[in-house]
Amino acid sequence: MNTTTEKKIVVGVWPTLVYRDGHAALKFLTEGLGFTQICLYAGDTEGSIAHSELAWPPGGGVMVSSVGRQREQDDFSWLAEHPQSVYLVHDDPDRLLARAIAAGAVVVRGLRDEDYGSRGFTVKDQEGNLWSVGTYRGEIVE
Template identity: 50%
Template sequence: MTDIQAPAPQVWPSLWANDARALIRFLVEAFGFEETVVYSDGDVIQHCQLDWPPGGGVMLGSARDDPGSPWQLTPGTFGAYVVTDDVDALHTRAVAAGAEILRPPFDTDYGSRDFMARDPEGNLWSFGTYRGEPRKRN
């Protein structure tokens, strides 16, 4: 049997936070992201990579006023769907960490089990078992 490794993620959802350090702690504690790297200048997080254990991840940084930059993100406006095998256990973890639950675990009409939460910055997170449809190969 050959151990085939999935390719490294090539798409990285990104968000800014008013209190990036607090958001990093929350996402690790409440949802189980893994802190891979944080580059900071004092209290300002320039770049943080949080990996999702089954694959992928997000990048985040401190909100800052940088009028010359075209990359301006408003804190609290991010939303993501994250695949997990155990929705109920993750929901329990999120509740214990103080996540605002917008919708407790439920079964969808397309066969997924999901729940929805909001982080302290106002970002929306949906966790579920739906892995998407297989890619069409040409």
């Protein structure tokens, strides 16, 4: 029996993003935003990604894959028309914004303080997906 008060957090929601260039996405997400790559499984064509998992240091994660030969029958035309969007909680968005820009992010909404107590920004990655970062951790429900 665990006698500490620590609880293991199990991630029950995984945003999943599909990219045309999965390796460029992984580089941006790890070097630009600070994710940690947990695993990577190669796809069926050279350079494609069947599945990868990235951990967000404060908790949670995302899954990333890329379009490969096995997925050719799927219609991924929506990727260009409808960017995907993910919100990340971070204690120091000012510092993270500079890191994201250095990795090639395009600023969509610069740093600002919100009425609900968050400070954050939104950037666009190389394929148009939106990454919003802020200090807001959600409402606490007891």
